[in-house]
Amino acid sequence: MAGEVVPEGPDLKEMGEEELWELINDNRHRISLGVRPCIVIPYLRQARVLTEMDEDEILSCHNLTNRCMRTSYMLDLLRTQGRNGAVALLESLMIHYPTLYTQVTGRKPSTEPSRFSGLIKYSELTEYLVRAVTGMQKELQEARCEAGRMSARCASLELEIGQIMEQEEKSRCLQSENERMQRYLCSLQRDVTKLKDEKCDLYIRYTAAIEEQSAVNERLHNLNLQVSDFHSSLFCTLGNSEMHRKIFFFLLLLDQKQCLSLQVEQLTLDCKMHQQKSTMIQSQMRELQAERDQVRNCQQSHHLNFPVCCLLKHFNASLFASHLTSLPRTLAPPFLVRSRPKAIRVNGRILSISFQGEELLRQLTVVGGNKTGVFVHQVTEGSAAHTVGISNGAQIVEVKYEQNHKALKMVLEDSTLEEAMWALGQVTGLCHLSLRPRQDDYEALLQQLRSCETSSGDSFYVRVNMSLPAGPGGTLAVSCNDILHVTNTQPAGTEDMWYASQVHPCQLLDLQSGTVPNYYRLVVSFLIPGNIPLAFQICRVVAQNKQKAVRIVSTGRLGRNPLWVSVEGEKTKSVDSGTKTCSSCVTLMPYTLVTPHYPPICRPVLLLPTVLGRILDKKLAGWQGFHSCSSRNFLNSSSFSFLYTLQGIHCVLPLGLDCVRRLHRSEIFPIIIYVGQTARSARKLRSKLQRHGQSEDQLLACSRSEEPLLDKLPCLYHTVAPDSWCDQTSLLTSLRTIIWEEQKKIVWVEPDLW
Secondary structure, rough: OOOOOOOOOOOOOOOOOHHHHHHHHHHHHHHHOOOHHHHHHHHHHHHOOOHHHHHHHHHHHOOOEEEEEEHHHHHHHHHHHOOOHHHHHHHHHHHHHHHHHHHOOOOOOOOOOHOOOOOOOHHHHHHHHHHHHHHHHHHHHHHHHHHHHHHHHHHHHHHHHHHHHHHHHHHHHHHHHHHHHHHHHHHHHHHHHHHHHHHHHHHHHHHHHHHHHHHHHHHHHHEEEEEHHHHHHHHHHOOOOHHHHHHHHHHHHHHHHHHHHHHHHHHHHHHHHHOOOOOOOOHHHHHHHHHHHHHHHHHOOOOOHHHHHHHHHHHHHHHHHHHHHHHOOOOOOOOOOOOOOOOOOOOOOOOEEEEOOOOHHHHHHHHEEEOOOOEEEEOOOOHHHHOOOOOEEEEEEEEEEEEEEEEEEEEEOOOOOHHOOOOOHHHOEEEEEEEEEOHHHHHHHHHHHHHOOOOOOOOEEEEOOOOOOOOOOOOOOEOOEEEEEEEEOOOOOOOEEEEEEOOOOOOEEEEEEEEEOOOHHHHHHOOOOOOOOOHHHHHHHHHOOOOOOOEEEEEEEOOOOOOOOEOOOOHHHHHHHHEEEEEEEEOOOOOOEOOOOOOOOOOOOOEOOHHHHHHHOOOOOOOOOOEOOHHHHHOOOHHHHHHHHHOOEEEEEOOOHHHHHHHHHOOOOOOOEEEEOHHHHHOOOHHHHOOOOOOHHHHHHHHHHHHHHHHHHEEEOOEEOOOOOHHHHHHHHHHHHHHHHHOOOEEEEOOOOO
16 A cells, blocks of 8 residues: 555564574563563464463463563463464564564564464454454553543642642741740740849848848937937037027927938839839730730631641740759659668768758769769868868768758769769758768779760669650660660760760670760650650651650659668658559659670570460470470479570570569570561461461460560560561571570660569
8 A cells, every 4th residue: 555664574474483483582581571471372372372271370380470480481382382383472462562563573563364374263363353452442441541530630639739838838937937936935034034033133132221221220210319318418508598499409300301301212212113123024924925825826727737736835845844944953853763772881981071061062063973983073162061171082972961850861872973963962951971082093083084084983774765866966866675874974064964875785885875865854754744845756756666666664662762771760661661662653764774694605585475485486496406494394493404504505485474583583584585466477377376276366365465564574575577477487597596696695684673
């Protein structure tokens, strides 16, 4: 026909078998990537170059994991059919993949019967082409419908994006306005505070003026008495002369009038000054209340989104916290819960000194901590501490003083610098300091501080019970169950912060360092009503990180203060009330003290949940280097200790969580592995559970009942995610790796909180 493009490639009917397959193999990669076997197999089946068995093998073989492999395998099967296989493949490409057909053969596709090889009868070919065209038209219609839906979806998304951008712009405007108002309110608050200070100074000056006026009045009274005596004597001297008596009374009345005029002027000036101050304060308070009402109305009318609301809550919490921090900390702040004996004997050469300890921290400064001891560093010259002979280099081991008619004694033998600073700040009135001369140790500490080997005398390890994000100024980001080495409880330039380092899991090596909120700050942050920012940050950590973010710790010991060893002058019952015990006290303890332990080469293994542990214990016991320990052997302490101390033998314990504390008391620290369970992971173990007389529901119930008990363990444990293994073999492989890794780690154990 006129206008038809003459094909550039050779005629396929004239090509031999080898030429056809050479043409196909040259484009094998392109065909493997572009052809779906399920599309072309019906034509190949009708051309009788593939059988039903071939079709099942291509589409269902597990070894063929992707479409390219299935297409390549189909080409291999067609190669066995010789020239018919090649021709049938190219004809199927001409029907279903015309573009790919042109790329492979260099010819334009056509559906004319003369272009086909005759492998399929004309009637069957016509019927197949009709079905193919119908299917293509249906696919085209579905594609157009999908394109229409996608276009509508895109339009709706663009509309939503526009609305979101508009809301974001409004939010930014409101946020900037809120920040401006916050700055303005802060400035007003500073002005109000300044006015209060001025008012307080005015009251002080007014009181001093009243006292001075009283003294002046007393002196004037004495002077008036003297003047009266003088006037009497003068009156007697002048005699009965009328003219003299009038002059006398006139001078007397003139003197009294001048005194009264001066007093009236002074009182008038004082009243005017007080009225001006009062008017200014009232106007500032009215403006502040108006700004707050405006913010509240703006929030209600514009429906502020979550970030702006959080900023407003943060602003209110900051106002509350500022008032809180301005109050003196006369009550005991929450310190780390730790075990302290009821009476600690202070040994060694001790010097007890008594003196007036008003504002004791202004009389002397201290350095050190729980590791080195707390030492007197500087003594203010002329103070009571200096007068009684206290000098630098003496360790403060004990302080006694009276409070509310009670004799209090606090031992600072092993207290941190933070605890010691708080304890010394509580002293009022007469106090008794017990000092131990340790000049050499004090000089060594000063040398370490000067050389920056250490920043204080503090050193202890804590387990973090809540995840905290990184903050400004070098604040360290920590996760729940991290181990921190606290080396300074009073870092310079910070308030209510600790300086700590993350610890290497396998050795006592400090890693990344920075500041973290101290125990007091975290506890108070959750006790202050309306203090949202820290809770919001933790919720954000929970949303961003699927790992555990908070650990709720139970304790039976709610001590008034770990520093108070005894309260003298009271009954024994009152003494013990400082460390009262409750049956079930659940509190948010941000940190708990831990101590490192280094067990022998092989630690016993405890698998949880117990239903799964009973199934896997026998598998683990069959490995080289593992041994199953029955409950009878465990009850026999001598045989169990013998198995535990064997070189290179892991004992597999068929026990539950209630045995962990008993093992710790025997200096045995098992590797605790908890395999998390879901309905999907339980189905993977269905056959093993049924073989042991268990069901999937029993496994899930056991997992749900034992998982909350993990937080009560005094040590760390390892959790295996339920989606990290696919069958029992991969689970056992993971357990072997975990046991090998956990064996190398340091065992961190908490003290008994009950």
